[in-house]
Amino acid sequence: MTVRSGPGGLAMRVPLRASRISWYLLCAVLGVSMLLPLLWMLSIALKSGPDVNRIPPQFLPHEFQWSNFVDGPKMVDFYRLLANTVIVTVLSTIGSVVSSMLVGYGLARIKFRGRKFWFYAFTASIFMPQIVGLIPLQRLWIDLGLIDTWVPLIVPSFLGAPIFVFLARQYFLAIPFSLDEAAKIDGAGHLRIFWSIMIPLTRPVWITIAILSFQLSWNDYLNPLVYLQSAHRFTLSLGMAGFVSDSAGQATSQYNLFMATNLLYMLPPLLLFFFAQRHFMQGIGALGMNSK
Amino acid sequence: MTATGVASTASVDRGARTRARRRSGAVRAFLTGHLFILPGILGLGLLVVYPLVTSGYHAFTDWNGLTPAKWTGLKNFRYLLGHDPTFWPSVRATLLFVVITVPAMLAGGLALAVLVNRSLRGVRIFRTIFYLPVVLPSIAVMALWKYVYDPQYGLANQVLKTLHLPTSMWVGSTRMAMPAVVVVGLWGVGSTMMIFLAGLQAVPAELYEAAQVDGAGPIRTFFRITLPMLTPILLLQVVLQMNAAFQTFNQIAILTKGGPGTTTDVLMYKIYSDGFKNYLSTPQLGYATAEVWMLFLIVMVVTAITLRFSSIWVYAGEGDK
Numbered sequence: 367m368t369v370r371s372g373p374g375g376l377a378m379r380v381p382l383r384a385s386r387i388s389w390y391l392l393c394a395v396l397g398v399s400m401l402l403p404l405l406w407m408l409s410i411a412l413k414s415g416p417d418v419n420r421i422p423p424q425f426l427p428h429e430f431q432w433s434n435f436v437d438g439p440k441m442v443d444f445y446r447l448l449a450n451t452v453i454v455t456v457l458s459t460i461g462s463v464v465s466s467m468l469v470g471y472g473l474a475r476i477k478f479r480g481r482k483f484w485f486y487a488f489t490a491s492i493f494m495p496q497i498v499g500l501i502p503l504q505r506l507w508i509d510l511g512l513i514d515t516w517v518p519l520i521v522p523s524f525l526g527a528p529i530f531v532f533l534a535r536q537y538f539l540a541i542p543f544s545l546d547e548a549a550k551i552d553g554a555g556h557l558r559i560f561w562s563i564m565i566p567l568t569r570p571v572w573i574t575i576a577i578l579s580f581q582l583s584w585n586d587y588l589n590p591l592v593y594l595q596s597a598h599r600f601t602l603s604l605g606m607a608g609f610v611s612d613s614a615g616q617a618t619s620q621y622n623l624f625m626a627t628n629l630l631y632m633l634p635p636l637l638l639f640f641f642a643q644r645h646f647m648q649g650i651g652a653l654g655m656n657s658k
Numbered sequence: 659m660t661a662t663g664v665a666s667t668a669s670v671d672r673g674a675r676t677r678a679r680r681r682s683g684a685v686r687a688f689l690t691g692h693l694f695i696l697p698g699i700l701g702l703g704l705l706v707v708y709p710l711v712t713s714g715y716h717a718f719t720d721w722n723g724l725t726p727a728k729w730t731g732l733k734n735f736r737y738l739l740g741h742d743p744t745f746w747p748s749v750r751a752t753l754l755f756v757v758i759t760v761p762a763m764l765a766g767g768l769a770l771a772v773l774v775n776r777s778l779r780g781v782r783i784f785r786t787i788f789y790l791p792v793v794l795p796s797i798a799v800m801a802l803w804k805y806v807y808d809p810q811y812g813l814a815n816q817v818l819k820t821l822h823l824p825t826s827m828w829v830g831s832t833r834m835a836m837p838a839v840v841v842v843g844l845w846g847v848g849s850t851m852m853i854f855l856a857g858l859q860a861v862p863a864e865l866y867e868a869a870q871v872d873g874a875g876p877i878r879t880f881f882r883i884t885l886p887m888l889t890p891i892l893l894l895q896v897v898l899q900m901n902a903a904f905q906t907f908n909q910i911a912i913l914t915k916g917g918p919g920t921t922t923d924v925l926m927y928k929i930y931s932d933g934f935k936n937y938l939s940t941p942q943l944g945y946a947t948a949e950v951w952m953l954f955l956i957v958m959v960v961t962a963i964t965l966r967f968s969s970i971w972v973y974a975g976e977g978d979k
Binding site: 390393397402423469476477479484496506522525527531584587606607625632635638643 | 776778
């Protein structure tokens with residue numbers, strides 16, 4: 367569902383003006399304290415080395431040292447990490463969308479023996495903790511000789527993540543069945559119906575799945591940590607985690623470089639969020655409410 | 659659910675030929691159906707059934723990944739429950755983390771959702787601000803907070819100093835490490851806020867109108883109407899948030915590495931330490947698998963209890979939709 371501005375509900379009877387002012391004040395205080403760490407990070411990212419080490423620390427930089435955004439990324443080979451992450455994320459996202467839409471269609475629109483069984487099996491597996499799979503799968507990928515490649519990070523997303531399958535199925539169920547009947551009379555098969563009728567009609571749900579899958583993959587740390595060993599194959603999460611543990615406890619003067627790089631790492635999801643905000647909200651609503 | 663029976667009107671004709679055709683249609687549907695869900699079936703086999711079965715076996719073995727696993731019966735579990743000096747502290751850390759995080763995420767999210775469920779100018783900006791931390795990559799967030807907690811240069815102590823409050827060692831102190839880790843998680847309270855907000859807006863306006871007619875004040879309206887209407891979403895959130903909290907890893911891995919001592923050594927991190935960290939030397943895979951099953955068991959039991967007692971507080975709605 368879309369998040370719209372709802373009717374005021376609770377606050378109607380409090381005197382209007384006082385209530386509004388206190389509302390704005392409260393929101394502003396909360397908003398600033400939530401943003402504070404980010405603003406602080408931005409400030410450090412712009413500070414010069416001696417500025418970072420000043421005691422007592424100052425909130426604002428003395429002068430803007432833009433070169434941090436060049437020198438920082440250089441220290442961790444940022445652009446290679448970025449390229450690796452983009453490859454893994456894009457392929458995973460494609461895999462998630464394609465597989466969950468296919469499976470969701472099969473479960474929702476084709477009547478066949480056993481579909482209930484599979485639906486329950488998929489839905490139940492939503493609740494299996496990821497950690498249960500980690501050791502056996504790592505061993506499996508080692509035996510297959512695919513450890514330290516991106517295959518273990520990408521292939522699973524082509525196998526229909528249960529939560530996305532669930533979302534897709536729910537959406538497919540809401541589409542009138544008269545549409546496929548008409549198409550079937552015209553001689554269209556399921557693949558044809560899926561591709562030319564359903565995909566355009568289900569745009570909101572596959573965009574939602576794409577966004578969620580992008581986030582999952584971009585932010586994933588545990589899987590790359592377990593599957594990747596050579597630095598030149600690392601994703602950003604691994605590279606940045608290494609960067610922070612290098613910086614910690616040592617020369618704090620590196621922190622401006624680290625924060626500048628960290629900002630660049632945050633940028634793609636942020637941009638995606640601002641450009642696709644509506645779909646983000648839809649995704650959240652879908653995940654939180656589809657309990658039935 | 660939408661009715662799916664449109665096709666059944668076609669079965670007026672009861673000729674043998676139609677029946678045969680229908681059967682071949684059923685076979686075809688069976689095949690096409692399974693073809694469509696094939697990725698899911700493979701996924702279920704590879705990512706769910708296979709790990710469950712093999713780890714079910716390996717939990718009872720001595721296994722280092724190099725030589726074949728050796729069946730040792732209950733030895734892993736006996737050591738785990740009776741001798742491992744870090745197991746019970748780890749369970750304690752895990753439960754403590756869950757018990758603080760989950761209620762705080764739910765209460766905080768609900769409070770924020772109520773706060774921004776108004777049609778005032780600028781409300782969208784505040785919603786976006788509150789949600790913003792959720793969008794950021796978790797490692798980036800953890801790295802940022804690691805520096806926030808730096809005793810000398812960090813923002814946390816800077817703020818405390820300006821407020822003339824005592825400063826802290828944060829993740830370096832036994833007392834503050836766990837609260838510090840929890841606070842980082844709560845920075846992402848925007849996720850539950852958004853879900854509750856969607857739920858709040860789905861509450862029918864007539865209910866509020868009726869309450870107003872009956873002269874109910876805002877607090878009464880909240881506890882008698884809003885909250886009961888939200889309970890189904892709340893239940894799902896309790897289950898999902900608990901699941902997530904039990905599997906918290908990134909926060910610990912970046913901020914504390916389980917320390918100081920065992921204060922933040924949650925089970926997820928302990929499993930990782932035992933099973934993966936010493937990857938090149940001697941991973942204790944059998945033992946780590948036994949720990950995985952303990953964690954899995956705890957999650958299942960807690961979830962089952964939550965669901966079992968949910969009918970007491972969850973509003974079931976009027977009739978099944």
